[in-house]
Amino acid sequence: MARAATTSDVFNAIAEPRRREILVLLRAGERPVTELAQELGMPQPGASKHLRVLREVGLVRDRKSGKQRLYSLDARELRAVHEWTGGFERFWNESFDRLDTYLQDIKQAKQEE
Amino acid sequence: MARAATTSDVFNAIAEPRRREILVLLRAGERPVTELAQELGMPQPGASKHLRVLREVGLVRDRKSGKQRLYSLDARELRAVHEWTGGFERFWNESFDRLDTYLQDIKQAKQEE
DNA sequence: TTGACGCGTACCCATATGGGTATATGATGA
DNA sequence: TCATCATATACCCATATGGGTACGCGTCAA
Numbered sequence: 470m471a472r473a474a475t476t477s478d479v480f481n482a483i484a485e486p487r488r489r490e491i492l493v494l495l496r497a498g499e500r501p502v503t504e505l506a507q508e509l510g511m512p513q514p515g516a517s518k519h520l521r522v523l524r525e526v527g528l529v530r531d532r533k534s535g536k537q538r539l540y541s542l543d544a545r546e547l548r549a550v551h552e553w554t555g556g557f558e559r560f561w562n563e564s565f566d567r568l569d570t571y572l573q574d575i576k577q578a579k580q581e582e
Numbered sequence: 583m584a585r586a587a588t589t590s591d592v593f594n595a596i597a598e599p600r601r602r603e604i605l606v607l608l609r610a611g612e613r614p615v616t617e618l619a620q621e622l623g624m625p626q627p628g629a630s631k632h633l634r635v636l637r638e639v640g641l642v643r644d645r646k647s648g649k650q651r652l653y654s655l656d657a658r659e660l661r662a663v664h665e666w667t668g669g670f671e672r673f674w675n676e677s678f679d680r681l682d683t684y685l686q687d688i689k690q691a692k693q694e695e
Numbered sequence: 696t697t698g699a700c701g702c703g704t705a706c707c708c709a710t711a712t713g714g715g716t717a718t719a720t721g722a723t724g725a
Numbered sequence: 726t727c728a729t730c731a732t733a734t735a736c737c738c739a740t741a742t743g744g745g746t747a748c749g750c751g752t753c754a755a
């Protein structure tokens with residue numbers, strides 16, 4: 470069954486380093502494929518494929534402009550990832566040495582409810 | 583060349599829904615593999631494999647306890663993901679309709695420097 | 696020492712993935 | 726209409742991935 474389709478999951482879409490680079494590049498504004506490919510140091514078809522994945526999960530948009538197709542960022546989906554990881558914030562804030570104690574406190578508090 | 587090794591990249595490690603579930607489950611405290619497998623509704627070897635990936639990227643730790651091996655969360659690496667996505671915050675906060683204007687403003691401000 | 700647990704690994708398999716090259720498609724300008 | 730530029734697709738390939746099953750290994754109790 471392999472992994473869930475990349476094209477349907479934002480987490481999977483940003484699992485690719487190149488795609489993350491593309492998103493970062495697009496923060497500076499919309500860009501045509503060729504330019505992105507150049508900045509990534511990869512052939513155009515490769516960039517196009519990555520952009521397709523990003524488009525299908527909704528992380529980028531495109532609009533035609535003459536012969537070109539300009540891609541732009543649509544970061545809304547990234548918010549979900551940000552919030553999901555945010556759900557672990559108290560765990561990385563806790564000193565790891567104290568984590569055990571911390572968990573025991575929670576457990577105990579729960580039993581006392 | 584396929585994708586970068588899952589075992590070396592946190593983004594890749596959390597691209598798997600099951601692995602994300604495991605992390606969530608571990609927020610409640612350390613657990614043995616069998617229990618996790620049960621809660622995930624998957625055979626133990628499968629859970630072990632996912633746990634191995636999580637361990638190799640440093641998202642979980644394990645300690646032996648008699649016949650069991652207890653896994654616990656180490657969310658520190660998730661912070662990187664949280665911060666990376668956080669770098670896009672201003673983009674999902676901006677109304678998308680206004681994004682163009684926003685970018686132009688930035689561009690103009692830059693030229694005026 | 697033996698048997699039962701709890702777990703990690705080895706294998707095998709179907710499939711998704713990313714890269715590369717060639718080529719189809721679309722739009723523009725002469 | 727034709728040549729050209731900008732992109733997307735179609736293929737082909739090597740490889741990583743996740744799932745399932747069988748099994749090896751260490752630990753504990755009797």
